[in-house]
Amino acid sequence: MAAFAQFGCGGAGSNVAPADANANSAAVSEFAYITDPNAALAEGNRLLDNNQTEKAIEAYRRAVELNPDLAEAHFQLGIAYALIESEMQQSGANVEATANTGEKKAGQPKPNSQKAFEKAVEAYKKLIAANAKDDVSQFNLGRAYNKLNKDEEAEDAFKNAVKLKPEDTEYQTEYGAILVKLAKYREALGPLKKAIEIDAENSRAANLLEDAEAGAKRIDFAQKDDDKKPDSNTANANMAANSNSPVGSANSNTKTAKEEPKEKRPERPTPKPKP
Known part of the structure; x- marks a missing residue:
């Protein structure tokens, strides 16, 4: 399984476009064409349902890039990261911090799933305040x-x-x-x-x-x-x-993310991603 740079493993798989010859140029997400955060969220959900977790992460990241207050995208990003972290732990890979245990050694960075869930909490609080x-x-x-x-x-x-x-x-x-x-x-x-x-x-x-x-x-x-x-x-x-x-x-x-009830979502039309 390809892994993300955040996990300290090499290679980003097929989830990003090939890097430019210039080493200083940043890799461009294949979801950069999406300009509607809800469309990026919908695409992430579709990919996650199809067990394409790494691509789903890229789609969710695009959604929160477009709308940092999109609580559902942060939550789903946490779910996707937790799946990757769990798989890496089961395979014996060195994940920097343990997800979903609430335990972290001194000096260790937070796992990506925890960061995403914390941002989801902040975003949901804003919705409730409103x-x-x-x-x-x-x-x-x-x-x-x-x-x-x-x-x-x-x-x-x-x-x-x-x-x-x-x-x-x-x-x-x-x-x-x-x-x-x-x-x-x-x-x-x-x-x-x-x-x-x-x-x-x-x-x-x-x-x-x-x-x-x-x-x-x-x-x-x-x-x-x-x-x-x-x-x-x-x-x-x-x-x-x-x-x-x-x-x-x-x-x-x-439980794994696949076994638990899906997140409640406000009723709204689901935008279709561009082909």
Whole structure:
């Protein structure tokens, strides 16, 4: 797989035009002809859906070059970079920083995916500042925070999305998922049950609901058992610390970008790229 210069690997593959004979001239993206940022975004989405991740990155980069405030393009760019980083790590390549873990050694630069998700957060905040009732931006802000492992911030954003549009099964599902991730099992029961009520075929919500119910029972059992012991206050504190670890399936960051729900997008006509 060709890799980008940002990853410290040589060669940019077929995603850029051949370099000029002058070594000082910059390589020109094959998407330079696109002048509409939404068209570049649409092309990036098409390429990503077709597993052409590196070309998708170039298209998304063109979109944010044309419109630095295009939040969706920053988010999708983060998804694409995360896929490349994950593949490189699995192949044993030396990626400068670990993506989607929230951990970075001192002195190491941020991975490209993290940079993109941080820019997505900034862009979504601008949209929300302009329209506090924008449920789509609230939801996508939660997803961007989740990618950065800022779970409390993600919880707040998903909660706001649910308040604005309670009948959206995906909003309820992701709100329940982040609560499970935070080991707030009993709080997660309501939104997950609501998600299934809205869509009985929502298997993700059903699986998360099982996790939440199991987690709540585990904590209840531990507390009842500790109440019978002499020094119950200390035991309860210790047990809460041990029990409040979310089950693996609740952490959406362990999933690949292809497996998770696609980002909510505002309804608008999709511009067609030039041939």
